[in-house]
Amino acid sequence: MTAGAAAVRAVLLDRDGTLVEDVPYNGDPALVRPMPGAAEAMELLRSRGVPVAVVTNQSGIARGLIGWDDMGRVHARIDELLGPVNVWAVCPHGPDDGCGCRKPAPGLVLDAARRLGVAPAECVVVGDIGSDMGAARAAGPRGVLVPTPVTLPEEVEEAPAVAPDLLTAVRVALDGPWPPGGGPAPPQPVRGPVRGPGRRRAPVSAPADPPPVRTTARRPS
DSSP states (O other): OOTTOOOOOEEEEOSBTTTBOOOTTOOOGGGOOBOTTHHHHHHHHHHTTOOEEEEEEOTTTTTTSSOHHHHHHHHHHHHHHHOOOSEEEEEOOOTTSOOSSSTTSSHHHHHHHHHHTOOGGGEEEEESSHHHHHHHHHHSOEEEEOOOTTSOHHHHHHOSOBOSSHHHHHHHHHHOOOOGGGOOOOOOOOOSOOOOSTTTSOOOOOOSSOOOOOSOOOOOO
16 A cells, blocks of 8 residues: 555455446346456455455345345355355345435445444445445545446546456555545556446336345355
8 A cells, every 4th residue: 555545454346347247137146257357356355364345236126126035146156256255235225215325325335344344444445337436435445446348437537546457456455556645547448348237227116115125135154
C-alpha cells in the first residue's frame, strides 16, 4: 500500500462479471465459469492470509427466477472451483424494493465487513460496474474497477482505481500503487467476456409477495 493508506484486512468481490462470468439469474452450477485471473487472485489472497467476501445483488430471487437453494448450489460450485469464500453477502431484492443492501447502497459491504470482523475502511471492494464502486464509497472501503464491455465510460472515469483483470486488481488492493489522492486511475484496456444482460436489462416486476427480507446467505455446508 502507499504511504498513509490503511492496511487491507479483507477484500470484497462482486460475483457476476468479476469473480465468475455473468450468466443472468444463474441457478445452474454447471454454468459457472471463473473470470480470467480469478483462480490466481484467490490463491494470492489465501497466500497472504487475507479473507474474501463476495457481495452480490441477486434480484432473481425476488423475481422468482431462482431460489436460495439454487443460489447455494452455484456458490458451492464457485467454492469448489476457486477455493472457499469466507463470507457470502447477498441482496435478494429487486431494484424497486427500496432495501438498504442492494448495491450501490452500503448494506452488503457493511455486513460483509462486520461478519469478517474488520472495519469497512480496512477493506477493498473489487467490481465491474458503477454500483460496486458506489457501494464502496457509501460504506467506506476503497474500490477497484475491473471493466468489462458493459462497463460505462463514466464508470471508468469515476472509479478510484482501474485494473485490466481481477489478479491485477487484487495486487493493487494489497500493495498499490493507488492513484495520488485516491482519484481515478487512467483507463485500462478492457478484457474478459461480454457479460449478459443480467444487471442492465429492462426492469422486471417482482412477485406480488416478495420473499422475507434477508441481507446475507450463509455459505452452503
